[in-house]
Amino acid sequence: QVTMRESGPALVKPTQSLSLTCTFSGFSLTARGTCVGWIRQSPGKALEWIAVIDWEDGKYYNPSLKTRVTIAKDTSKNQVVLKMTNVDPVDTATYYCARNGEGISGYFYFDDWGQGTLVTVSS
């Protein structure tokens, strides 16, 4: 059974950096074809893909966030960390981590999601 769980600060001040951790179980990020990604959702808004990291340490970022975001994995801890610099109130959102799906296109979509963690950016 796959589980995904997000953790991190609930409140961050503008211009500060944000670090979020995704802790997962039920699979290994060393397995071929496996990816973990981050998606966020501002209150009342649509889902927005942020970044994804794969088993070979391949990393892909949303172009609109690329200059402020870094994704990394720690396979020994079954964790993926997302770091965002210079946060702004517009970064207030629920942040989800998710594992990719299966099948011929499994690498490209997300299937198992965490419940999300709400991050508020405010002074």
Place this chain on the structure above:
Amino acid sequence: SYELTQPPSVSVSPGQTARITCSGDVLPKKYAYWYQQKSGQAPVLVIYEDNKRPSGIPERFSGSNSGTMATLTVKGAQVEDEGDYYCYSTDSSDKQRVFGGGTKLTVL
């Protein structure tokens, strides 16, 4: 950057067929996926690879992808199907993942 376009809302009566569209220039070459999100919950995959249903998803959910438009169809929509639906795909390079703007489905 690549965009997927959805109507903001769709409304049907219980038992009717709801159709939610998603348009994107690269959809002729890429799979479309659909997520359902109910209030306060994480998204759930309801269609993958254009028209496949994950286990546990009712048969009334189906998908298609033709030309630059993908469509999610809910045949015989029920009140419990209310929520936000997001289409999802990748850009031509497969490096960028994209969600549509979401469609609120109302069944009443």
